[in-house]
Amino acid sequence: MPYVNIKVTKENGGLTKEEKESLVKGATSLLQETLGKNPASTVVIIDEIDTDNYGLGGELITERRKRGQ
Amino acid sequence: MPYVNIKVTKENGGLTKEEKESLVKGATSLLQETLGKNPASTVVIIDEIDTDNYGLGGELITERRKRGQ
Amino acid sequence: MPYVNIKVTKENGGLTKEEKESLVKGATSLLQETLGKNPASTVVIIDEIDTDNYGLGGELITERRKRGQ
Amino acid sequence: MPYVNIKVTKENGGLTKEEKESLVKGATSLLQETLGKNPASTVVIIDEIDTDNYGLGGELITERRKRGQ
Amino acid sequence: MPYVNIKVTKENGGLTKEEKESLVKGATSLLQETLGKNPASTVVIIDEIDTDNYGLGGELITERRKRGQ
Amino acid sequence: MPYVNIKVTKENGGLTKEEKESLVKGATSLLQETLGKNPASTVVIIDEIDTDNYGLGGELITERRKRGQ
Numbered sequence: 001m002p003y004v005n006i007k008v009t010k011e012n013g014g015l016t017k018e019e020k021e022s023l024v025k026g027a028t029s030l031l032q033e034t035l036g037k038n039p040a041s042t043v044v045i046i047d048e049i050d051t052d053n054y055g056l057g058g059e060l061i062t063e064r065r066k067r068g069q
Numbered sequence: 070m071p072y073v074n075i076k077v078t079k080e081n082g083g084l085t086k087e088e089k090e091s092l093v094k095g096a097t098s099l100l101q102e103t104l105g106k107n108p109a110s111t112v113v114i115i116d117e118i119d120t121d122n123y124g125l126g127g128e129l130i131t132e133r134r135k136r137g138q
Numbered sequence: 139m140p141y142v143n144i145k146v147t148k149e150n151g152g153l154t155k156e157e158k159e160s161l162v163k164g165a166t167s168l169l170q171e172t173l174g175k176n177p178a179s180t181v182v183i184i185d186e187i188d189t190d191n192y193g194l195g196g197e198l199i200t201e202r203r204k205r206g207q
Numbered sequence: 208m209p210y211v212n213i214k215v216t217k218e219n220g221g222l223t224k225e226e227k228e229s230l231v232k233g234a235t236s237l238l239q240e241t242l243g244k245n246p247a248s249t250v251v252i253i254d255e256i257d258t259d260n261y262g263l264g265g266e267l268i269t270e271r272r273k274r275g276q
Numbered sequence: 277m278p279y280v281n282i283k284v285t286k287e288n289g290g291l292t293k294e295e296k297e298s299l300v301k302g303a304t305s306l307l308q309e310t311l312g313k314n315p316a317s318t319v320v321i322i323d324e325i326d327t328d329n330y331g332l333g334g335e336l337i338t339e340r341r342k343r344g345q
Numbered sequence: 346m347p348y349v350n351i352k353v354t355k356e357n358g359g360l361t362k363e364e365k366e367s368l369v370k371g372a373t374s375l376l377q378e379t380l381g382k383n384p385a386s387t388v389v390i391i392d393e394i395d396t397d398n399y400g401l402g403g404e405l406i407t408e409r410r411k412r413g414q
Contacts, residue, residue, distance in 0.1 A: 001181055001285075002283065023307075024124030025127050025128070030306065031284070031299075035299075042125070045123055048122070053253040056317065060224070073142065073165075077173060088173060089260060089262075089267060090267055091168075092168065094265050096168060099160075103160045104161075112346055113262035123139070155328055155336070161331075162336060179333075181332055183329065194386075196369060198362070210321070210353075230376075233379060237367075238351070238353070241371060268346070296397055300405060315403045319399075320399075
């Protein structure tokens with residue numbers, strides 16, 4: 001019953017379904033392989049955050065992207 | 070001032086306003102009855118998560134729903 | 139597979155095991171009765187927060203408690 | 208590498224980009240000035256929550272707003 | 277700058293430092309390989325939760341463990 | 346009723362009460378000045394995370410500190 005929450009910026013229309021599947025599969029395997037946790041009850045929630053709502057270094061990711069960062 | 074966060078999948082157009090009111094009312098009562106917490110300052114936040122962004126058992130809820138789970 | 143997180147201040151030695159059981163049982167029932175969610179996969183996590191780490195109204199709960207609030 | 212999460216209700220179309228920039232800048236400065244934390248690795252995430260999904264005092268913010276609260 | 281939060285129960289004295297390193301390394305690689313995210317700014321926070329504070333199926337993990345689950 | 350969560354590493358015995366008060370006061374003021382939010386219902390929760398449970402760049406903060414980072 002581990003719980004994993006992944007927060008990433010939503011860019012270029014957001015993650016594809018395949019990318020989401022890889023994250024869920026990968027995080028579930030990580031918990032199973034590292035700690036022996038039961039995959040059947042492992043919950044993974046992916047939050048895609050608008051670049052205007054995500055800040056790093058005191059500025060919005062939107063602004064960092066404009067500078068190519 | 071307790072804080073309650075409820076995360077559920079967003080299905081069939083999402084929760085109705087009545088369902089949200091029941092969740093807020095129910096969670097606030099639970100804290101009051103169990104711990105004597107003041108309802109006036111109890112905060113409840115409901116996050117409705119797309120079934121593509123919610124994983125259980127290493128797969129997306131979207132896929133589980135297709136199999137009738 | 140709903141996920142519920144309850145944050146309360148840790149006071150007088152913290153919640154008893156019975157109080158925690160009531161919170162888990164109550165939150166799980168709430169999700170089942172309101173939304174028909176499967177109790178078997180409902181996760182509830184209780185965070186007990188030191189009153190020095192919990193603020194309301196711009197001050198620590200520790201200070202509010204001293205004034206009888 | 209501090210992490211700050213700010214949750215506010217989404218009202219009147221949501222926060223402006225300027226408001227978001229002020230929140231990110233302000234939270235990052237707060238961590239730097241209070242604790243000497245490196246602004247370059249300070250992450251700030253802003254969640255704008257629908258007033259139907261945010262409860263206080265056992266009712267939805269939507270209802271409180273109707274009464275002018 | 278992705279953010280990953282992993283919540284697991286604290287059992288048998290808690291995770292070892294090696295297990296924590298594996299979780300941090302594994303989650304960071306997952307984000308890099310799946311989404312091309314920069315590992316340098318990927319934050320991973322591990323919360324170890326007392327089995328008395330973690331509920332599944334309407335009961336505390338503490339009770340489930342007693343039954344060998 | 347905004348909610349602010351601040352996560353920082355727990356170092357050198359953890360934050361002092363004065364530092365916690367500054368964070369709570371500062372975050373509450375930020376929300377009031379930027380968005381006109383009512384300080385009376387603003388909640389701030391500070392999580393102090395062990396450096397063994399906080400990862401950046403694929404490694405534990407504990408290891409980064411050993412290298413003077």
